[in-house]
Amino acid sequence: MSSKHSATNTVKLKIEDVVKVFPSRNKKNDFYAVDHITLHFKHGELTTLLGPSGCGKTTTLRMLAGFEFPTSGKIIVDGEDITNQLPNKRDIGMVFQNYALFPHLSVFDNVSYGLKIKKVNKAELKERTENVLSLMNLEGLKDRSPSQLSGGQQQRVAIARAIITEPKILLFDEPLSNLDTKLRQYMRNEIRNLQRRLGITSIYVTHDQEEAMAISDQVVIMNEGKIQQIGSPQEIYLNPVNSFVADFIGDSDILKVSVNKADEKFIQLVIEETVFQVKNEIDYLFQKDDVVNCVMKPEFWSISDQGNFLVEIIQATFLGSHVEYIAQLGNQSFKFFDYHYYENGLKEIGSKIRLKLRNDLVKVLAYRTEDQKINKVN
């Protein structure tokens, strides 16, 4: 990993070459839920594990919590190998997807559960619980039972319960997936602020890329048990390393474009007789007439009479803040947004317009990257 953050940030948690195999009855179909991953988590940072369902993110999280044990590899916290330690000895807090509030206990008893287990004396238990309750704005609700709380309140109780013992690491298993959109956006900010304030190293699992962008210091994109890319939200958004990441993050279109000419610094591309130039960030010398995959985001395009690209509108969807168009360019199509429709006007389907491209942002993917093993970590 590049040292984008200051060197004082020490590594808190390491996952080293971890594999998790769920054996099947006949050995042939053994399922590699997690396939040789290595990850470092820095002290006080929030990392999201992002990927589609079945990508191994939840299994990774459960191995960190101790509910699953790696088939091979190591998990190291503060230099201590905890790979085979039981969950109750790890001192790693977890917020469950469905909150897992104990239905037979009051809010107060739920939150103080961890302290009670640690046999903290009564006065201290009361004080610490009340502190956490007020931190999470739950003072008035302490005698309620979980079933009397709203979804957002339950979520806060779950977080309060997880942080009260001041665990070394905090895990979040898709904590917002049961909330409605508005509350989800509010809660994710609240979680982020809390995490910053407590300075607690956190790992957050989600399949929602927007959520991952919004709250992370570091995003880990996984697919089929393998790490696809590690980076800050900006890095993974603007510099996807392969078509999976490009496709998964944002509304990307991947266009096939032929190479006109190329050197070490730039590649000149041509699509439907329009020539444009992009940076060459790949250690590969392209030849003329090679076909490359270009990652285009809808916001790279803008409507302009001076634009080089003549396209035909084939779909237009008015969304209030902007209009979402799908444009046809030769035999390929892509999506773009127009945030200035009140100046540009709404374009009719079938109309031909000119578009300008921020070609400095366009990213060329390495040729047939899907087949290559991404090994940025090492």
Place this chain on the structure above:
Amino acid sequence: MSYSSLNKNTVKNKLKTIVKNPHLFVLVIVVLLSLLLFSVYPILNIFKTIFVGEQGLDLHAVQKLFDKPRIYQTVWNSLKLGVSSAVISTLIGFVFAYSVARTRMFGRKFFNFVAVFPVVSPPFVLALAMILLFGSSGLISREVFGMQSTDVYGFKSLLIIQAMSYSPIAYLNLKGVLESMDASLEDSAFNLGASRWKVFSTITFPLAIPGIFSSLLLVFIKSLEDFGNPMIIGGDFTTLATEAYMTITGRNDLRTGSLLAVSMLLPVLTAYLVQRFWVNKKSYTTVTGKASQGSTIIREKKVVVPLFIVCLLITGTVLLFYGTIIGGAFVRLWGIDYTLSLDHFRYVFDTGLGTVKDTLIIALIATPIMVLLGMVISFLTVRVKFPGRKLIEIGSMLLFAVPGTVVGIGYLLSFNKPPFAITGTAAIIILVLVFRYMSLGIEAGSNVLRQIDPSLEEASKSLNASGFTTFWRITFPLIRSALFSSAIYAFTRAMTSISAVIFLVSASWNLMTVAILSAVDFGKLGVAAAYCVILFVIIGLAFSGLNLLLKQNERSM
């Protein structure tokens, strides 16, 4: 006011829809009448017999009951047995359920298999095995310990037998509770630093309490109603069920016997009400969201090994008892001559072949009627809205809910004089089986019908299929496997029922369960065991037939 007029309107509407469809209307009337006649009337008749004399209300029977010697002892016996076997069965059931639901221990599936044995076997097989093992000529008491005289009859044996017979009920109930408990709750406590024991004592156990109470109540009711076991192994330890039977058949006192039987309803009803209004209220529903993936699986040896040993011991005991029955059927004279022989089977085929045939004929006639009626009633109650639906629901549950002894006496009182003089015929036995066990069919039918979206049927109708075609082509294939299963369970119940039918059998129509009981009475333990083995074989064949059908069904789906 507006509310009541609205209410009236819907009743009117319901009436309208049902009258508009004459087939349905006739069906409802027929079902309603038959329930009134064969479920409600016999029960009412018992009360009439007890409380109505020649000059109106007559409490003579009640007075006579309290004058009866040992009556308090009998009531006390029943309650003591009920409570003790509820506690022990639930404890065993919980250990089993916890082991199967929370560990991946070796032999888990086998334990699960053996645990449900007693559910489908004749009710008093274990009692018979107890006598063979620990009786005066018992294998263990005499051959192993060399005891000359042992008293196997009485409370202790009865308790052991009931605990073995009813712990499967508790097991199945509690396994459901533990499996449906959200695994993330225990995970969460574990994550917060609790030890396995703490997780169990602060989370698992408190959350299972409603389930534990409901299985305590269930077993209590079962124990109270139990007739076969106390008859065989109770000895001097009389219970309400056996005392009612003795009073009616031995002393020919119908009124006191009826009252004894009916007095069982009081604790049963209490238990039911406690369950309905207290336990159900206490149960915790999952708070939000879908349950998380996976479940807490305990792998620590210090937890798994003790559980394994307990399961092994109990399973071993159950197997020993069933093995004893088979052994008893195939040796010449238990306790004296252990050489292999087919004498007992020869005896059964010489003198009891008629009984075996009767039992099969009755069960084979009763089963399809049970299933058909169950299906019709479940269809009516789930799919059709009509006034009196609740009545049908209650009427169809009535005979299943009350003790078999009460049902048997009710039928005995109700159908022995014109216009319903059917005592001594096969019809009365078939009727009592059908109306007592059809609730099995109703339950299966309702469950499956509720799962089938009515829009499937509507889609078929919208394509101009008739009601019958819709049922035959769409609904029936979907409910077929549930139907088969309930048919086999109904058949098993018909083959192994005793408490109700013992009042209704006659010289011309006898049943195997009753024959087993009288064989034990006459000290022909080998013959009784042979009968049991034959019953096992028939039930075993029925279940393998079911499996085969279900597999075929799966393939054709």
